[in-house]
Amino acid sequence: EVQLVETGGGLVQPGKSLKLTCATSGFTFSNAWMDWVRQSPEKQLEWVAQIKDKSNNYATYYAESVKGRFTISRDDSKSSVYLQMNSLKEEDTAIYYCTWVMDAWGQGASVTVSS
């Protein structure tokens, strides 16, 4: 059974940092392209970042809204993908999901940016 479990969410002040972890199982993670998608309080879904596999040189891509502030990474030995979020803004408040090509989704990690 494919499983994705996000951890690391929480309440953080504007300008601060947070790191999300997505631990996976049930599929060949090392070959997988992984994405982070967020859902705003208004329920709109927005793609955030993608990381490809080793054969694609672990290429990374970002939404313009987070470029330069967020970093996606992975550890194939742990079947995990990460999202380092720096210089957080109130508009980054959302539930963050990791997903495997939209086919499998985690339960989400809630991130609230507020003073």
Place this chain on the structure above:
Amino acid sequence: DVVLTQTPPTLSATIGQSVSISCRSSQSLLHSNGNTYLHWLLQRPGQSPQLLIYSVSRLESGVPNRFSGSGSGTDFTLKISGVEAEDLGVYYCVQGTHAPWTFGGGTKLELK
């Protein structure tokens, strides 16, 4: 970025009724490789999104065949032939043809 426009935003249905949701794209979703990467997600209350249909019309494993998808180019439709209680929630179309992935605004299916 590609803009996906879903209509209607809200859909009220009775159990057993057939309903359709439209998803229109700001540009053709036909990829140069001949595939069309338009998918449909369902988010039930309190749950994560789940994939229902991929590549316009292909049912994800375990999805009941009362769900069907159709369309091409810029116009796509999700049809539910006989709504059941477990179908209630918000439906999203999502495209992967043109980077970045983009999502429709959602259609909330509720009981009349």
